[in-house]
Amino acid sequence: MKIKKNIAISDSGFIFNPSTGESFTVNPIGVEIITLLKEDKVKEDIKKQILDKYQTEDIVFEKDYYDFVGMLNHYHLAETNEEEES
């Protein structure tokens, strides 16, 4: 999955979607994951990076990543397949 190109993210976790005017806040891990997604990293790369850096388990990452990505999709912050293809 990819974050839409026009989404602005600050280091403090403030996210702004200029096409809708909506803003969101995420915690520091959220900033890290969004930044990696913006760098077009795939899930396996992100997982390796997070597991190397933090004392956590595979299953915990899976659950939280799935939940987080679900929220990004829900709030239309991720590119849909059609947008990715075009």
Added chain:
Amino acid sequence: MQFAWSYKTNYLNAVCNIFHQEGSWAEVVSGFEYDKAIDNGVAGSKIIFNGPNKSEEDLKKAIKNDSLIHIDHLEELYSLIFLAEELKKRPKVAIRVNMDTGIYPMWDRFGFNYENGQAWDALNKIMISKKLDLVGLHCHIGTFMLSPNAYAIAAFKLTDLAINIEKKYSHYIKYIDLGGGFASKNTLKGSFLPGIDTNPSIDEYAEVISSALINSALNPEHLPTLILESGRALIDDAGYLLGSVIANKRLSAGKRATILDFGVNLLFTSFWYEHKITPAQEFTHYSEDTVLYGPLCMNIDVIRENINLPLLNKGDQVVAHCVGAYNVTQWMQFITLRPKIVLIDLDEKVHIIKDNETNQTMVSLEKLPEHLKKIDLK
């Protein structure tokens, strides 16, 4: 001043006996509760018998034990006159009076109405019958009363009846029972501010009630005893329910949902309170609006429709606060078994006061017809 422990609020024997040890009489609303109070060692003369459903057997028992019978309707009044003749004993009675205290909804389904004269009519019937010993006047104006002044109005109206009885029959009422209904620190659903910040304190209720009685036209030489049937205000804040997280999920609109291992089956009061729920271990300072569901396979099983909680993980433990009133008497045995209850005493010693239910507890009263005992499922 005399307290009478409201059995229906929490009739675990250990809880009842704490209040009896402190001097509370018993206030019961059914034959089952009446027998419980007797089994707990309460003298019959210290049991107040309320409620609309007292069987003839219940009434006979209460008359023989000199209990204080609070009459709810005329059928009961006539039954008591009949039983007094049959048993050759004068039952000790009061009537329950309902009235307008400025509170909506007005509870007028129990007892006799003050404003339309039903209550005065019933009192005259009692006095003229000469078969019953009119010892008190009772009211119970509502539940979770957030306006202390309503009790002042109730006290005024009951004293008015007492004074009229005194004038007409030269008979002094021994007690005025203002019932219960005092709020705990819980938060009612729909409240803007938490109950702990806004609900009246016991001092506020005491102030208006004592002022109303002292300033009434009652003869100070014959002041009746004030009885209060406090339940919730004395036990709600002392009860906690411990549970744990079963799972988290996202709802269709993206809202976080957490499923707990207790639901409305154990926490019946979550139908009308926004119970305070707190995590029981260290937690992240990141929080999110969450809906808390119970474990039942029923759509109505919602503990909190919206609560801001730190992100909890499977297995994390939580505490539900202020659950001491009306849960262990109204909880449901639905699809699962109810847990044990422990009491922590003043020395922090833990006592089991009710054991876990087992499958055997639930099936022990069932009976299986002979032709259903053997099944052959192929």
